[in-house]
Amino acid sequence: NAGVMQNPRHLVRRRGQEARLRCSPMKGHSHVYWYRQLPEEGLKFMVYLQKENIIDESGMPKERFSAEFPKEGPSILRIQQVVRGDSAAYFCASSPSGTAAETQYFGPGTRLLVL
Amino acid sequence: GEDVEQSLFLSVREGDSSVINCTYTDSSSTYLYWYKQEPGAGLQLLTYIFSNMDMKQDQRLTVLLNKKDKHLSLRIADTQTGDSAIYFCAEDASGNTGKLIFGQGTTLQVKP
Numbered sequence: 001n002a003g004v005m006q007n008p009r010h011l012v013r014r015r016g017q018e019a020r021l022r023c024s025p026m027k028g029h030s031h032v033y034w035y036r037q038l039p040e041e042g043l044k045f046m047v048y049l050q051k052e053n054i055i056d057e058s059g060m061p062k063e064r065f066s067a068e069f070p071k072e073g074p075s076i077l078r079i080q081q082v083v084r085g086d087s088a089a090y091f092c093a094s095s096p097s098g099t100a101a102e103t104q105y106f107g108p109g110t111r112l113l114v115l
Numbered sequence: 116g117e118d119v120e121q122s123l124f125l126s127v128r129e130g131d132s133s134v135i136n137c138t139y140t141d142s143s144s145t146y147l148y149w150y151k152q153e154p155g156a157g158l159q160l161l162t163y164i165f166s167n168m169d170m171k172q173d174q175r176l177t178v179l180l181n182k183k184d185k186h187l188s189l190r191i192a193d194t195q196t197g198d199s200a201i202y203f204c205a206e207d208a209s210g211n212t213g214k215l216i217f218g219q220g221t222t223l224q225v226k227p
């Protein structure tokens with residue numbers, strides 16, 4: 001059973017370009033969480049999704065950021081018109097049922113660098 | 116609001132015990148977690164404790180929870196150089212959705 005997969009592992013973009021980050025949850029997991037880790041900081045919650053639904057996007061910036069988790073395929077975190085402040089490590093985690101009782105398994109992260 | 120605080124840095128000698136401390140604000144948290152992050156890697160769940168427990172031991176790891184003071188600690192016995200990493204404590208946010216609130220992480224440096 002493969003763990004949580006994220007790709008790409010490293011992504012370099014110039015200011016104004018778009019960044020697409022992909023997350024494939026563990027087999028059997030239908031709940032995905034995205035977190036952002038700025039340099040020298042802890043992880044901050046961004047968004048929680050189930051298949052085809054956004055459950056909680058309270059940590060997501062209102063502009064330029066969007067997330068989806070389609071019925072088929074990986075979850076996608078999309079950042080439009082990237083700025084230098086978007087440089088960070090983006091982690092996704094998956095769980096089977098999306099309750100506090102379930103352990104979240106984290107992917108290795110995508111490290112985004114905006115030049 | 117929900118907040119989790121940790122000291123930023125701890126240095127110990129190999130073989131000593133390490134104690135990493137954490138305070139949190141949300142008294143309704145059901146679970147509290149400790150994660151380990153090695154350089155350039157993702158987060159690895161080390162252990163977690165249910166909020167109605169005071170202590171949990173798992174091999175070299177001991178978690179103590181003082182719910183009255185909202186204080187959580189992780190003790191690593193016989194610390195090894197391979198334990199050098201950043202350690203994050205986290206609480207589950209209110210609403211039981213699995214959303215986690217993380218501290219800023221404690222960098223543990225183990226000197227040979």
